[in-house]
Each structure stands twice: as structure tokens, then as C-alpha cells.
Amino acid sequence: MSFTWPAFLWLLLLFPLFIGFLVWAGRRRERTAQAFADARLRALVVRQPPKAHVRWPLALQLLALFLLLLAAARPVASPPLPSNKAAVVLAVDTSRSMLAADLNPSRLEAAKATARKFIELAPATTQIGLVSFSDSASALVMPTTDREKLLEAIDRLKPAQNTSIENAIVTGVRMLPGRKNLRPPAELLPPGLSQPDPLQGIPDLPVPEQSQPSADLPPGSVVILSDGASNVSTNPSLPTRNRLEIAARFAKNANVKLYTFPMGQQGGTVMQIEGRNYYVPFEPRNLEQLAQATGGKNTYPPTEEALRAIVKELGVVIRWEGVKTEISSLLSALAALLMIMGAGLSLRWQRRVP
Numbered sequence: 001m002s003f004t005w006p007a008f009l010w011l012l013l014l015f016p017l018f019i020g021f022l023v024w025a026g027r028r029r030e031r032t033a034q035a036f037a038d039a040r041l042r043a044l045v046v047r048q049p050p051k052a053h054v055r056w057p058l059a060l061q062l063l064a065l066f067l068l069l070l071a072a073a074r075p076v077a078s079p080p081l082p083s084n085k086a087a088v089v090l091a092v093d094t095s096r097s098m099l100a101a102d103l104n105p106s107r108l109e110a111a112k113a114t115a116r117k118f119i120e121l122a123p124a125t126t127q128i129g130l131v132s133f134s135d136s137a138s139a140l141v142m143p144t145t146d147r148e149k150l151l152e153a154i155d156r157l158k159p160a161q162n163t164s165i166e167n168a169i170v171t172g173v174r175m176l177p178g179r180k181n182l183r184p185p186a187e188l189l190p191p192g193l194s195q196p197d198p199l200q201g202i203p204d205l206p207v208p209e210q211s212q213p214s215a216d217l218p219p220g221s222v223v224i225l226s227d228g229a230s231n232v233s234t235n236p237s238l239p240t241r242n243r244l245e246i247a248a249r250f251a252k253n254a255n256v257k258l259y260t261f262p263m264g265q266q267g268g269t270v271m272q273i274e275g276r277n278y279y280v281p282f283e284p285r286n287l288e289q290l291a292q293a294t295g296g297k298n299t300y301p302p303t304e305e306a307l308r309a310i311v312k313e314l315g316v317v318i319r320w321e322g323v324k325t326e327i328s329s330l331l332s333a334l335a336a337l338l339m340i341m342g343a344g345l346s347l348r349w350q351r352r353v354p
Contacts, residue, residue: 003075053350064338075326092157096161177217190235
């Protein structure tokens with residue numbers, strides 16, 4: 001226990017002085033009575049209550065005084081309190097293929113609308129972060145309960161170039177509480193690069209010599225909104241399927257589940273870019289495999305009902321943890337209760353308030 005105003009603890013020195021004064025005053029009153037009254041007559045005239053009837057109310061009043069003096073120093077304790085440790089990172093695909101219009105008005109706008117709806121439905125205490133990814137992944141908003149900040153970041157999302165889902169997964173996992181020092185999988189680094197570059201948007205991100213996820217890490221989740229196509233990597237020598245499997249294993253080892261929302265229509269579509277028609281694929285199977293590999297869920301289509309079910313599953317993870325809390329009000333309330341009890345006993349036994 002600590003104290004905000006420790007100087008007030010000196011007031012506790014008044015407590016033994018007050019007790020000493022009460023003892024002195026009681027003895028003086030007894031001596032005065034003995035000096036001016038006959039002992040036999042006094043016993044007939046003055047009825048002495050049982051000692052317990054005198055001491056219990058006085059003890060309660062003295063204990064209340066002690067608690068009030070202690071509360072004056074504003075004590076701070078760390079009692080175990082329930083806390084929502086749920087943390088989710090929304091990873092939104094901003095590659096050029098997300099401009100396809102098979103969803104109205106486009107895949108990207110549909111993904112942004114889904115992300116907004118997720119934020120709206122999530123409990124206010126759920127920490128939510130935001131990642132945008134195309135050729136690389138950028139941590140736009142670290143997990144927070146500030147909904148306005150998240151919504152503003154979503155509104156600013158703009159389309160870029162290609163897609164690297166594995167980068168989004170690694171970035172999202174390392175953004176979650178307690179995981180920023182995890183070493184990215186070596187297989188996903190460019191050939192010959194022994195130390196990864198710091199991830200965009202995550203300041204002061206050291207890479208430790210070894211990264212063993214703590215067993216007591218709270219569960220985390222990364223929600224991926226993408227059309228499923230992953231066509232660029234920092235290590236192009238690996239096939240797409242292998243890269244995604246490595247990223248999924250990295251997430252699972254960090255106690256993170258992947259929840260995926262495929263954005264697009266079966267069969268893909270054709271879109272016009274700079275006067276030319278291009279086929280834009282839709283590959284939900286990649287996203288489904290990611291969810292299965294980590295124990296998450298793949299939701300297609302992302303209806304509001306399905307979204308509510310996912311939010312309910314991810315939104316609350318209660319953990320008991322010590323939280324620094326000032327308890328002066330609690331001590332004052334307890335002191336008031338003791339005073340009332342002491343006064344009640346005194347009224348019942350002695351017909352007066354001490």
C-alpha cells in the first residue's frame with residue numbers, strides 16, 4: 001500500500017495521545033468521585049453499567065477515528081479487479097484489387113463499412129487496433145478504446161498496389177498487448193536479412209535475441225478483411241500457401257486467433273484499369289485456411305448477424321488483475337459505519353451517544 005499524501009500519517013500520532021487522555025480523564029473522574037462521595041452511598045445512587053457496555057461503543061468510535069486519520073493520507077492499494085483484456089486488430093486490405101465493384105460500391109468500401117460496424121458493436125472496453133496492408137503492412141492505430149480515432153483512420157484508408165496477407169498477420173500479432181517483441185518468422189524475411197526492419201507504425205520496436213510467448217498472455221485476435229489474394233512477399237522464393245501457413249503458425253504460437261471476412265463475389269470480377277480490362281480474382285479459400293489453422297472463424301458473407309456473433313465471442317476476455325485504486329473513500333465509509341454502530345450500541349445500553 002502507498003499513500004498520496006504520506007505526510008498526513010503523522011496525524012496517527014494523535015491516536016495514542018487521545019487514548020491516553022481518555023484513560024487519564026476516566027481515572028481523574030473516579031478519584032474525584034471517591035473524594036467527594038461516600039462509596040456506599042454512591043453505589044446506591046449511581047448505577048454502574050457493565051464494563052462491556054461502555055468499552056464496545058468506545059472501541060468502535062476509536063477504530064472509526066483511526067480509519068479517518070488513515071484515509072486523510074489517501075492510501076492507494078492494488079486490489080484484484082475484473083478487467084476486460086480483449087484486444088482485436090482489424091487488418092483491412094487496401095490493395096488495388098479491392099477497388100473491384102463486385103461489392104457495392106467496391107470491395108474496399110464494403111470492408112471499411114464492415115470494420116465500422118465491428119467497432120460499433122464491440123463493447124466499449126474492448127481494445128481495437130487498425131492495420132492497413134497492401135505491398136506492406138502499416139500499423140495505423142495501436143489497440144485502443146478511442147473509437148473516434150479508429151473511425152477517422154478507417155475513413156482515411158486509400159487503395160495502394162499489391163497484397164501481402166502474411167505481413168498483415170505478423171504486424172497485427174505484434175501490435176497486440178505483450179507481443180511487440182516477438183521475432184517475425186525468419187522464413188518471411190528477405191533472403192540474407194538476419195534482422196527485420198522495424199514494422200511501420202510501431203515505434204521503438206526492438207527485436208530480442210529470442211522470443212518465447214508468455215503462457216499467461218491474454219487471448220488476442222486479428223480480424224482480416226480481404227479478397228484473399230496474396231501476390232507479393234518479402235521472400236518471393238516461397239509459394240503463397242507456405243507463406244500463409246508460416247504466418248498462421250506464428251499467430252497461433254502467440255495465442256492469437258485469426259478471424260477472416262472475405263470481401264468479394266464467387267468467381268471474381270473484371271475491372272477496368274487505365275483503359276484496360278483485368279480479371280480480379282476472389283480467393284476466400286486462403287482466408288478460410290488461415291482461420292482454421294489458428295482456431296478462428298471464417299465468415300462469408302459478413303452479415304450483421306454473423307458480425308454480432310463474432311463480436312460477442314471476441315469482445316470480452318475478463319482477467320483479474322491488481323489495479324491501483326485510492327481507497328480513502330472506502331475507509332471513510334467504513335469509519336462512518338463503525339460510528340453508527342457505536343452510537344447505536346451506546347443508545348441501547350446507556351441511553352446516550354458517546
